[in-house]
Amino acid sequence: MKAKTVQKGVMRVAIIGLATMLLCLVLYYIYQYRQLKVVEQLSKNDRELLIDRVLLVTSRQYTNVIHDNSAWDECYEAMQNGDEQWLDSNIGYMLESYESADVALFSVDGKRKYEKKADGYGKTKFYPFEGERLTHLFYENSFPCFYLQHNNEIYVYYGATLVSAADINSRAETPRGYMFLVKKISEDDLRDYRRALGRMDVGLVISRMEVEMAEQKLAPKKVICRELNDYREIPTGYMYFAYNDPLSRQFERFIPIFLLVSLLCVGVLLAILYYVKLKITKPLAKIDASFKSGKADDIKSLKTETNEFGVISKMMEDFFTQKNNLDKLNTELQTRQEEILVQNETLQQQKEEILVQNENMQMLNEQLQFINENLEKQKVKIENQAATLEEKNNELTAKNTEITQAHEQLTAGVTYASRLQNAMLQAVSPDKNIFKDFFTIYHPKNIVGGDFYYAKKIGTKVIAALGDCTGHGVPGAIIASMGISFINQLIASQENEPMPDLILNRLREEITKALGLDQEGGLRSDGMDIALLIYDTTYRSGYFAGAQRPLVMVRDNELYTIKGDSMPIGRFVKNENFSCIPIRLQKGDRIYLFSDGCTDQVGGDKKRKLMAKNFKTKLLEYSSLSMSQQKENLEKFLDEWRGDNQRTDDVSLLAFEI
Numbered sequence: 235m236k237a238k239t240v241q242k243g244v245m246r247v248a249i250i251g252l253a254t255m256l257l258c259l260v261l262y263y264i265y266q267y268r269q270l271k272v273v274e275q276l277s278k279n280d281r282e283l284l285i286d287r288v289l290l291v292t293s294r295q296y297t298n299v300i301h302d303n304s305a306w307d308e309c310y311e312a313m314q315n316g317d318e319q320w321l322d323s324n325i326g327y328m329l330e331s332y333e334s335a336d337v338a339l340f341s342v343d344g345k346r347k348y349e350k351k352a353d354g355y356g357k358t359k360f361y362p363f364e365g366e367r368l369t370h371l372f373y374e375n376s377f378p379c380f381y382l383q384h385n386n387e388i389y390v391y392y393g394a395t396l397v398s399a400a401d402i403n404s405r406a407e408t409p410r411g412y413m414f415l416v417k418k419i420s421e422d423d424l425r426d427y428r429r430a431l432g433r434m435d436v437g438l439v440i441s442r443m444e445v446e447m448a449e450q451k452l453a454p455k456k457v458i459c460r461e462l463n464d465y466r467e468i469p470t471g472y473m474y475f476a477y478n479d480p481l482s483r484q485f486e487r488f489i490p491i492f493l494l495v496s497l498l499c500v501g502v503l504l505a506i507l508y509y510v511k512l513k514i515t516k517p518l519a520k521i522d523a524s525f526k527s528g529k530a531d532d533i534k535s536l537k538t539e540t541n542e543f544g545v546i547s548k549m550m551e552d553f554f555t556q557k558n559n560l561d562k563l564n565t566e567l568q569t570r571q572e573e574i575l576v577q578n579e580t581l582q583q584q585k586e587e588i589l590v591q592n593e594n595m596q597m598l599n600e601q602l603q604f605i606n607e608n609l610e611k612q613k614v615k616i617e618n619q620a621a622t623l624e625e626k627n628n629e630l631t632a633k634n635t636e637i638t639q640a641h642e643q644l645t646a647g648v649t650y651a652s653r654l655q656n657a658m659l660q661a662v663s664p665d666k667n668i669f670k671d672f673f674t675i676y677h678p679k680n681i682v683g684g685d686f687y688y689a690k691k692i693g694t695k696v697i698a699a700l701g702d703c704t705g706h707g708v709p710g711a712i713i714a715s716m717g718i719s720f721i722n723q724l725i726a727s728q729e730n731e732p733m734p735d736l737i738l739n740r741l742r743e744e745i746t747k748a749l750g751l752d753q754e755g756g757l758r759s760d761g762m763d764i765a766l767l768i769y770d771t772t773y774r775s776g777y778f779a780g781a782q783r784p785l786v787m788v789r790d791n792e793l794y795t796i797k798g799d800s801m802p803i804g805r806f807v808k809n810e811n812f813s814c815i816p817i818r819l820q821k822g823d824r825i826y827l828f829s830d831g832c833t834d835q836v837g838g839d840k841k842r843k844l845m846a847k848n849f850k851t852k853l854l855e856y857s858s859l860s861m862s863q864q865k866e867n868l869e870k871f872l873d874e875w876r877g878d879n880q881r882t883d884d885v886s887l888l889a890f891e892i
Contacts, residue, residue: 251502258495282458285475288430296392297377304394304413307797313339313347313411326350328415336360336416342409344368358384360416363465371465372412381462381470388419388438388462388471399795400815435476445472452476652681655711658718664689668696672890673865684710685829685886686718694772700827700888701764717762720744734766734779735814742803761804765827774819779812786826786850788857793850823892824857831883837875844875
C-alpha cells in the first residue's frame with residue numbers, strides 16, 4: 235500500500251471542514267433574509283426614542299462638567315481679582331480636555347470678566363448676548379444649553395451660574411457670576427452619534443431647505459430631523475438622522491444560528507486538531523526533545539515510519555553522531571588555547587610588574603631624601619606650636635563644658651514642656667465615646683509645637699476643633715495651651731446652646747487681652763487660626779465657624795470645602811464678628827480639620843509646596859478606606875513628599891466619621 239504523506243492528510247481534513255462551514259453560512263444568510271422585513275417593522279418605532287436618548291446623554295455629560303467647575307470659591311475670587319494666570323490653569327484647561335472652542339466668565343450684571351479661546355478662533359465673537367440678555371437667560375435656568383451659528387458652523391453653549399461651595403444647594407437664588415463652555419459640533423461628534431445609533435447616517439445643516447434636500451438625496455431612506463434652537467428658541471441649525479435597515483433585535487435571532495455554526499466549527503476544528511496532534515504534533519515534539527537533549531533516544535520510534543519524519547529521524551541520528559565527535563575535538567582545542575593564553579598573560583603581567591617596581595624604587599629614594607631634609611625643619615616648628623596649641627586646647631575645653639551644661643538645661647526644660655503639652659492634648663483628645671471612628675496626626679516641627687486639636691461631647695452635642703498658633707516651638711506651645719484653656723472656659727460658661735461663632739468672638743477677646751502689649755507699647759499680633767465644628771449626634775445638624783482655616787467634608791465620594799472667615803484669632807485689620815455656617819450632616823460623612831503645615835510642606839522633585847489642592851486630592855483618594863488605613867497612607871504620603879527636606883511647620887490633622 236502506498237504511504238500517504240502528512241500534508242495530504244491535513245489538507246483533506248481542512249477541505250472537509252471548510253466545505254461544512256460554507257454550507258452553514260449559506261443556510262444562515264437564507265434564514266436572515268426571510269426575517270429582515272419583520273425586524274425592520276418591529277424596530278421602526280424605536281428610532282426616535284433612541285436618538286433623543288443619545289442626544290440627552292451627550293448634553294448631560296457636558297452639563298456635569300460645567301456644574302463641577304462652577305461651584306468653588308477660588309474661581310469667583312480669581313475672577314474678581316483679575317487673576318488670569320490662575321484662571322488659565324484651573325478653568326482654561328477645559329479647552330484642551332474637552333476639545334472646546336471657548337470658555338468664559340461673566341459677572342452678575344452680564345459683563346464679560348474672562349475669556350479664553352482655542353487656537354484658530356481668535357476673531358470669532360462667541361457672545362452676541364451680554365448684559366440684560368445674559369441675566370434674563372439665567373433667570374429661570376441655572377444650566378442653560380442652546381446652539382448658535384458662527385461662520386456656517388454650529389456651536390453648542392453649556393452655561394452655569396457661578397456660586398460658592400456653601401451656596402451649591404441654592405444655586406438659582408445666590409448667583410455670583412456666570413460661566414460658559416462653548417463646543418463646536420465636529421465630525422468626531424457626528425461619528426460618535428453614528429457609533430451609538432448603529433447604522434444611521436447623521437448630518438448637520440444650517441437651514442430647513444438643506445434638510446429637505448437631504449431627504450430627497452437619501453430617498454428611500456427615512457429621515458428624522460431635530461431642531462437646534464438658540465437662546466431665543468429660534469432654530470439656528472438642524473441635525474438629521476437617516477436609516478433604512480433597523481436591526482435592533484437581530485442579535486437575539488442571531489444567537490441560535492451562531493451557536494449551531496459554532497458547534498459545527500468546533501467539531502471540524504477538533505477533528506483537524508486530533509489528526510494534526512496524532513500525525514504532526516507528537517512526532518515534532520519528539521524531534522524537538524531530541525534537539526534539546528542532543529541525543530537520538532527520543533526519535534528511535536520514528537525511524538520505522540514511512541513518511542518524512544522517518545527520513546528526518548535517520549538524518550538526525552547521523553547528525554548527532556558527527557556532532558559528538560566534533561564537540562570532543564573542539565573541547566580539546568579550546569582547552570589547549572586557553573592554557574596558552576593564560577601563560578602569555580602571566581608572562582606579560584610579570585614583565586609589567588618588574589618595570590613598575592623599578593620605577594617605584596627610584597621615586598621612593600628621591601622622596602625619602604627630600605623628606606629627611608624637611609623633617610628637621612618641621613621638628614623645630616612643631617615644638618614651638620605644641621606649646622601654643624596646649625594653651626588654646628585648655629581654653630576650648632573650658633568653653634565646651636559651659637556650652638554642654640547650658641544645652642542640657644535647655645533640652646531638659648523643653649522636654650518637660652513637651653510632656654506637659656502632651657498631657658493637655660490627651661485631656662481633650664478624641665475617643666470612641668465621642669466619634670464612631672477617627673484618627674489624629676500630630677508632628678511638631680520642634681520638640682513642642684504650636685498646633686492643637688480639641689474634641690469634647692456635652693450631652694448630644696459634639697465639639698471638634700483644630701488650632702494653628704503663631705510660630706512653633708515653645709512660643710507656639712504657650713499660645714496653644716492658652717487656646718485649649720480658654721476654649722474649655724468658654725464652653726463651660728455658655729448658658730444656652732454653644733455656637734461656634736460666639737466662641738470664636740470671645741476667644742479672640744481673651745487671647746488679645748492675655749497677650750497684652752509688646753515692649754514698644756503696641757498690641758501684639760500673635761494669635762491663632764482655628765476651625766470649630768459643633769453638631770448634634772441625634773439630628774446630625776451642626777454649625778461651623780473658622781478663622782482662616784477650612785472644613786473639608788467627603789460625602790458619596792465627592793469632596794466639599796467650607797471656608798472660614800479671612801481673619802485670625804488675634805490682632806488684625808478687620809475685627810468683625812465671625813460667620814456661623816449651618817451644615818446638614820449625613821451618616822457616613824467624613825470630616826477633616828488640618829493645619830497649614832500639611833499643605834505648606836516643601837518637597838517633591840521640584841522642591842515646591844504641596845498646596846491645598848493636591849492635599850485635598852489625597853484626602854478624597856483615601857476617604858473610602860478605614861480611618862486607620864487613611865492615617866497610615868497620609869503619613870506615608872507626607873513623609874515621601876518631604877523627603878530629605880526639613881519640616882517647615884507643625885503638622886496636625888483631626889479626622890472623624892459621622
